[in-house]
Amino acid sequence: GQQVMQIPQYQHVQEGEDFTTYCNSSTTLSNIQWYKQRPGGHPVFLIQLVKSGEVKKQKRLTFQFGEAKKNSSLHITATQTTDVGTYFCGREPAGANSKLTFGKGITLSVRP
Amino acid sequence: ETGVTQTPRHLVMGMTNKKSLKCEQHLGHNAMYWYKQSAKKPLELMFVYSLEERVENNSVPSRFSPECPNSSHLFLHLHTLQPEDSALYLCASSRTRNYGYTFGSGTRLTVV
Numbered sequence: 740g741q742q743v744m745q746i747p748q749y750q751h752v753q754e755g756e757d758f759t760t761y762c763n764s765s766t767t768l769s770n771i772q773w774y775k776q777r778p779g780g781h782p783v784f785l786i787q788l789v790k791s792g793e794v795k796k797q798k799r800l801t802f803q804f805g806e807a808k809k810n811s812s813l814h815i816t817a818t819q820t821t822d823v824g825t826y827f828c829g830r831e832p833a834g835a836n837s838k839l840t841f842g843k844g845i846t847l848s849v850r851p
Numbered sequence: 852e853t854g855v856t857q858t859p860r861h862l863v864m865g866m867t868n869k870k871s872l873k874c875e876q877h878l879g880h881n882a883m884y885w886y887k888q889s890a891k892k893p894l895e896l897m898f899v900y901s902l903e904e905r906v907e908n909n910s911v912p913s914r915f916s917p918e919c920p921n922s923s924h925l926f927l928h929l930h931t932l933q934p935e936d937s938a939l940y941l942c943a944s945s946r947t948r949n950y951g952y953t954f955g956s957g958t959r960l961t962v963v
Contacts, residue, residue, distance in 0.1 A: 772951065781853070781941060781954045782894070827894070831949045838907060839949045841894040 751848045758815040760845045762828030769833040771811045773802060776844070777824040820849050854878045857942050857955035864932065865963055872927040872958045874942030882948045883925045885917060888939040888957070900925060901948055932962045 752758050762771065770789045774782040786795050788804035788811060795802045799822075801814040815822055825844040855876045864870050874883065885897040899907035900919040914936075916928040925942055939959050943952040 770949075774952075774954075781956050782952070783853075784951045784953065787951055829894075829952075838896060838899070838909075839952070840896075843891070843893045 747845060748843060749846050749848075751850065752818050753850050754820060755817050758818050758822070758847060760813050760826055760847075762811045762813075762830070762842055764809045764830050766809070766832055768808050768830045770831050771804060772829040772831075772839070773811075773813055774827040774829065774841075775824050776827065780824075782827060815847075818847075818849050820851055823847060823849050853953055853955060855942055855944055855953050855955035857940075857958055859958060860956065861959045861961075863961045863963060864929070866932060866934075868932075869928070869930040871929065872940055872942075872960075874925040874927075874955055876923055876942075876944040876953070876955075878944060878946075878953060880944035880946050880953070881922060882945045883919065883922075884943045884945075884952065885925070885927050886941040886943060886954075888941055894941070897927075899948070906948075929960075932960075934962050937961045 770787055772787045773785040775785055776782045786797065786802045788795065788802055791808050792806045793804040799816045803812045805811060811828060813826055825846045827841050827844040829839045829841045831839050855874065858873045862870060882901045884899050887895045887897055896909045897911045898905060898917040914931050918926040918928060927940065937960055939957045941957045942955040945952045
């Protein structure tokens with residue numbers, strides 16, 4: 740079946756360092772969404788990317804959709820302890836009756 | 852508060868019990884979802900309702916029975932569950948299918 744791969748699953752960074760995570764799909768996507776889940780919390784919608792090569796920014800977070808619409812990246816500049824959590828990508832394949840499929844997520848920890 | 856309210860927050864039930872999870876949203880969203888979140892696994896889609904009609908049943912065992920009486924409310928009826936059904940059950944809603952989910956805080960279910 741179609742898979743959403745997020746690599747790696749865990750990452751530990753020093754506060755102030757940059758952080759990048761990727762979401763890869765085996766098939767072309769119609770859109771990709773990113774969510775953040777704090778420890779003990781629930782997923783919170785961050786962004787949706789639709790266009791090939793699209794780049795969107797939210798303060799220190801930069802989201803990019805690959806030209807082939809199979810990959811996406813999330814980059815955090817100068818991480819802070821508030822960035823701790825698990826970042827999920829959800830992808831929707833093209834076509835009718837499609838459903839959103841989530842990756843396992845990457846859990847980010849930040850050392851102060 | 853996320854705009855999507857789930858009750859109860861925690862539930863412990865025996866394998867012979869019958870219980871129900873409730874989800875309520877007043878965001879004017881047209882689609883509602885049940886997801887299961889287990890440790891070290893991606894979010895698993897269980898059911899999708901669009902305009903009160905069930906449009907997706909993702910091969911979920913019959914011991915889970917959803918109900919959507921109107922566009923603002925969603926229930927998950929549980930009976931004769933197994934210990935492996937212990938997980939965080941998340942309700943979500945979206946304006947249209949597969950766009951920017953708003954998740955509830957979840958119900959932490961333990962089956963003993």
